[in-house]
Amino acid sequence: MRKRSAPASPWFAFVLLLLGTAGCAALWIMLATATGRQSSWMAVVAALDAALLLRMARVPAGAARALWGVLAAAVTILLANWFIAAAHLGKMFGLLPWASALKLGAGHAWTLSRLANDPVEIAWLGAGLVIAAVASR
Template identity: 45%
Template sequence: MLLGACAGFVAIWVVLAWSTGSQCGWMALFGALDVAWILRLSGWRPGPLRAAVGIVATAAIVALANWMIIAVHMGEVMGFDPIDSALRLGFRHAWLVVQLANGGFELAMAALALLLAAIASR
């Protein structure tokens, strides 16, 4: 259930970022809340394990969303569909584009999202 929710949230984030032409770093906060909500709905017992899973899932959402946003934009330029572009995208190239595309606001939102995930998932 958590994996499906994370994949769905990444898809929404990527479509929103693609349509607006920005990174939409604020979506990380909603991703953290979505993870906390799904963990509660799926019956995870409260405690440090659920908080840790929430942090890891939120970090995965942020990383995968950034990867796919880059892949969509690169694929659009090179004529690839998003999945093909994501599979061809190298780690070093993605890391360079992430550093160029994400400013202080996006980094702050990602850090706040991890904190929010820890608190809301407890």
């Protein structure tokens, strides 16, 4: 008979998910700035990463874990799009991406992201959220 391991601390799961989200967003931002493309397919990678981290943290299966997976993927998508827009804008003004991100307003970031993401990119972002829900449950 297989013995089930006890769930880890909720704080451990939260910190692990936070670090994974930041790392995946950083990778996405570097890829997008290196290629000059949005690389929205990384939303699927972010979704799978969130699902894997939630399972590694032994978060109990169910709707709550699926919600945490979708939330982590959505935060990764938002962070990546914000910093990609900031990196491109900051490049024109001679600012580092994180300096530009602090000066970028929400309305301006939203406009730049809408202009940069065509329907195919939006489909990748949506697919990432759906995959996060399914893979995390």
